[in-house]
Amino acid sequence: MQTGCECRPSIQHLSHVILDMLQFFDMDAPSLTPGSDVEFTERVQYMFHAPPLVGGNQDQYADGGGPALLPNQNRGPHYAARTAQGIGTENGEHRMGHLSCLQRTSRAADGTPIHIRMDGPGFDAMDVPGGAKVPELQFTIFVPSADFFRTLRTSQASLDLQDKVRRQPERRRPRALPHRDPTPELPRPPAPTPVLPAHRARLTAAA
Numbered sequence: 520m521q522t523g524c525e526c527r528p529s530i531q532h533l534s535h536v537i538l539d540m541l542q543f544f545d546m547d548a549p550s551l552t553p554g555s556d557v558e559f560t561e562r563v564q565y566m567f568h569a570p571p572l573v574g575g576n577q578d579q580y581a582d583g584g585g586p587a588l589l590p591n592q593n594r595g596p597h598y599a600a601r602t603a604q605g606i607g608t609e610n611g612e613h614r615m616g617h618l619s620c621l622q623r624t625s626r627a628a629d630g631t632p633i634h635i636r637m638d639g640p641g642f643d644a645m646d647v648p649g650g651a652k653v654p655e656l657q658f659t660i661f662v663p664s665a666d667f668f669r670t671l672r673t674s675q676a677s678l679d680l681q682d683k684v685r686r687q688p689e690r691r692r693p694r695a696l697p698h699r700d701p702t703p704e705l706p707r708p709p710a711p712t713p714v715l716p717a718h719r720a721r722l723t724a725a726a
């Protein structure tokens with residue numbers, strides 16, 4: 520990317536997240552009721568900061584449970600470490616929000632984001648075992664270097680903070696988004712009926 524007359528390089532990371540609503544609401548089957556861990560105020564704390572930025576609807580599941588747009592507040596690089604220890608959270612709970620964790624790395628000293636992000640909905644079969652189309656979140660981010668992205672990703676999981684809190688005997692692991700290894704287990708929707716059996720497709724292509 521070029522800014523003014525200086526040439527500042529950046530890299531673009533592209534990824535996508537397969538949307539699995541049952542997993543999102545932590546339900547084993549559509550007929551079951553979601554538990555309190557996925558109420559709107561809980562989800563807001565997992566994704567943004569703790570304590571929750573807003574209370575949400577009386578019915579924590581109706582109409583999304585609360586407002587769709589929330590402020591992106593910069594709480595600084597040390598906020599995740601504080602809430603991981605239960606400082607300033609409701610009932611002193613140990614928590615780390617996605618935003619809090621990222622902001623350990625994502626902002627310059629004056630608060631300017633060091634990233635440009637875009638995301639939007641998708642519906643395709645990329646990386647889906649069986650090749651069925653599924654709904655997705657498509658995500659891209661421009662950052663100064665691959666190493667910066669790696670550090671950002673490490674901050675996102677903040678396993679160091681989790682370990683630090685867990686090592687204190689009277690404390691439990693902070694509540695945070697579950698960490699997944701770079702090769703996550705993908706959902707396995709039923710394979711679509713092939714239009715042509717594989718060997719016939721090969722014969723057709725060769726013809």
Ligand code: HEM
Binds near residue numbers: 636
């Ligand atoms: C399941 C996957 C993810 C979801 C649902 C998600 C969602 C969100 C949400 C809701 C926000 C806050 C609102 C906003 O600023 O737009 C946010 C912020 C952000 N996310 Fe994610 N995110 C995901 C994964 C990632 C990953 C893998 C990265 C890169 C390591 C990332 C980087 C960021 C950054 C840089 C911010 C802004 C941080 C800042 O305030 O400086 N996200 N994300």
